[in-house]
Amino acid sequence: MSMTPKSAYRRILLKLSGEALMGDEGFGIDPKVLDRMAQEIKEIVESGVQVGLVIGGGNLFRGQGLAEAGMNRVVGDHMGMLATVMNGLAFRDALHRAFVNARLMSAIPLNGVCDAYNWAEAISLLKSGRVVIFSAGTGNPFFTTDSAACLRGIEIEADAVLKGTKVDGVYDSDPNQNDNATMYKTLSYQEVLEKELKVMDLAAFTLARDHHLPVRVFNMNKPGALKAVVMGEDEGTLIDHPENLN
Numbered sequence: 472m473s474m475t476p477k478s479a480y481r482r483i484l485l486k487l488s489g490e491a492l493m494g495d496e497g498f499g500i501d502p503k504v505l506d507r508m509a510q511e512i513k514e515i516v517e518s519g520v521q522v523g524l525v526i527g528g529g530n531l532f533r534g535q536g537l538a539e540a541g542m543n544r545v546v547g548d549h550m551g552m553l554a555t556v557m558n559g560l561a562f563r564d565a566l567h568r569a570f571v572n573a574r575l576m577s578a579i580p581l582n583g584v585c586d587a588y589n590w591a592e593a594i595s596l597l598k599s600g601r602v603v604i605f606s607a608g609t610g611n612p613f614f615t616t617d618s619a620a621c622l623r624g625i626e627i628e629a630d631a632v633l634k635g636t637k638v639d640g641v642y643d644s645d646p647n648q649n650d651n652a653t654m655y656k657t658l659s660y661q662e663v664l665e666k667e668l669k670v671m672d673l674a675a676f677t678l679a680r681d682h683h684l685p686v687r688v689f690n691m692n693k694p695g696a697l698k699a700v701v702m703g704e705d706e707g708t709l710i711d712h713p714e715n716l717n
C-alpha cells in the first residue's frame with residue numbers, strides 16, 4: 472500500500488502574482504522565479520493534483536497605471552491583458568523545461584501564438600494531467616486577473632483558488648506599510664468585506680463568495696509554501712463561509 476501523503480485538493484486554480492515574477496529585477500521576469508515556481512508546480516502535478524493557472528501582469532503593465540499616465544483606459548487594459556499572455560508564454564516555457572506538460576490558452580484569440588480559451592478542452596486537458604494556463608484575464612477591460620482566477624476557478628470546478636502573492640497571507644493592514652500588522656489564519660468572506668481587507672478586488676471576491684469557492688492566500692516567494700497549501704497544511708490565510716472554517 473502506498474504511503475504517499477494525500478493532497479487536500481483534486482483540482483486547483485492557482486493565481487500567481489505578476490509582480491512577484493520580477494524577483495529582484497525592477498521590471499519584467501526573473502527566470503529564477505519562473506524556474507523555482509515551475510519545479511514547485513511539477514511536484515504537485517506529480518502528486519495527482521490538476522492545476523489551472525492564472526498569472527497577473529503587474530510586472531509589465533496595468534491599465535490603471537497607464538490611464539493615470541494619460542493613456543486611454545481601455546487601451547491600457549488591452550496592454551495589461553497582453554502582458555499576462557507574455558507571462559503565460561514565459562511560464563509555459565519554464566514548465567516545458569521542467570518536463571511538465573502545459574498548454575497556454577488566451578481569452579483574446581492569438582492565432583499561431585497560443586490556443587484560444589475553450590472551456591471543454593481545458594477540462595479535458597486538466598483531466599489528462601496537463602497544466603492549463605489561462606491568459607489574457609477575462610478578455611474584457613476593467614477587470615483584473617483576480618477576477619479571471621475566480622471566473623476560471625468556478626468554470627473548471629476547482630476546489631479552491633490558491634492566490635500566490637508577495638506576503639504571507641491576509642493581514643489586518645498592509646504588512647508592507649505597517650510593521651505591526653497581524654496575519655489572519657482564517658477569515659469568512661463577510662469579515663473580509665466588513666474589515667475592507669485587500670485580498671482581491673470586489674468583483675473577484677464576490678464571485679468567489681457567491682459560488683462557494685474557498686480562497687487561500689499564501690506567499691509564493693516562500694519555498695515549499697505551495698506544496699504545504701496543497702497538502703492541506705495551515706499555511707497562509709483561508710477565506711471561506713463560516714461553517715467551513717474551524
Ligand SMILES: Nc1ncnc2c1ncn2[C@@H]1O[C@H](COP(=O)(O)OP(=O)(O)OP(=O)(O)O)[C@@H](O)[C@H]1O
Nearest residue numbers: 488489490527528529636637641642644645647669
Ligand atoms: N490587508 C492586507 N493583507 C495582505 N496584503 C495586503 C493588505 N493590504 C494591502 N496588501 C498588499 O497587497 C499586495 C498583494 O496584492 P496582490 O497579490 O493582489 O497583487 P499584485 O502583486 O498586484 O498581483 P499582480 O501583479 O498579479 O497584479 C501585498 O504585497 C501587500 O502589500
Ligand SMILES: O=c1ccn([C@@H]2O[C@H](COP(=O)(O)O)[C@@H](O)[C@H]2O)c(=O)[nH]1
Nearest residue numbers: 527528534548551552608609614615616
Ligand atoms: O480581465 C482582465 C484582466 C486583466 N486586465 C488588465 O491587465 C492588467 C494586469 O492584470 P493584474 O490583475 O493587474 O495583474 C490589469 O491591471 C488590467 O489592466 C483586464 O483589463 N481585464
